[in-house]
Amino acid sequence: MSLIAAAxxxxxxxxxxxxxxxxxxxxxxxxxxxxxxxxxxxxSNLDLLGEGTDGLESALGAVESDVNDLSxxxxxxxADDVDALRQSVDDLGNALSDxxxxxxxxxxxxxxxxxxxxxxxADDVYATLSDCG
Numbered sequence: 001m002s003l004i005a006a007a008x009x010x011x012x013x014x015x016x017x018x019x020x021x022x023x024x025x026x027x028x029x030x031x032x033x034x035x036x037x038x039x040x041x042x043x044s045n046l047d048l049l050g051e052g053t054d055g056l057e058s059a060l061g062a063v064e065s066d067v068n069d070l071s072x073x074x075x076x077x078x079a080d081d082v083d084a085l086r087q088s089v090d091d092l093g094n095a096l097s098d099x100x101x102x103x104x105x106x107x108x109x110x111x112x113x114x115x116x117x118x119x120x121x122a123d124d125v126y127a128t129l130s131d132c133g
Contacts, residue, residue, distance in 0.1 A: 029073040030132035033125065036066035040122045043115060048108060053099055056111065060096060063118065064089055070125065078128040085121040092118055 023031075039062040046059050067086050074082045092114035099107050 025073060026131065029070070029078075030129060032066060032069040032073050033129040033132060036063070036070055036122060037126060039063045039066045040119060044119050046115075048103065048111060053096065053103070056096055060089070060092060064093075074128075078125065081121070081124045081128055085118070085125050088114070088117040088121040 039059070043056075043059040043063055046055055048056060051059075067082065067089055071082050071086065092111070095107070095110045095114040098110065
């Protein structure tokens with residue numbers, strides 16, 4: 001991304017967001033992105049067989065909370081990516097519901113695929129955080 005485009009994105013993010021106490025809109029967005037990255041990493045590294053559905057539900061809850069925070073701070077420049085992430089998180093929630101408390105190889109594969117989709121959608125969101133350095 002060129003410096004001009006990056007500066008333009010930063011301006012759009014800052015102008016389009018409300019502030020959170022004494023923090024700039026850009027700071028709020030960047031902090032939400034950092035928290036999301038940490039939560040998605042924890043979700044991706046989760047040992048489903050060891051942690052079970054409770055561990056997955058907890059990790060998913062953390063990601064959902066971060067997506068909500070990010071969505072609140074995002075502007076039109078990042079809205080599509082955040083919406084796609086929210087959809088992938090919803091799909092993971094559905095896959096988790098389909099487990100029904102019993103982990104089989106088939107539904108574990110579905111959860112694994114959904115976790116990968118969350119990671120891919122999160123990568124697209126991270127690209128919108130390029131001015132957070």
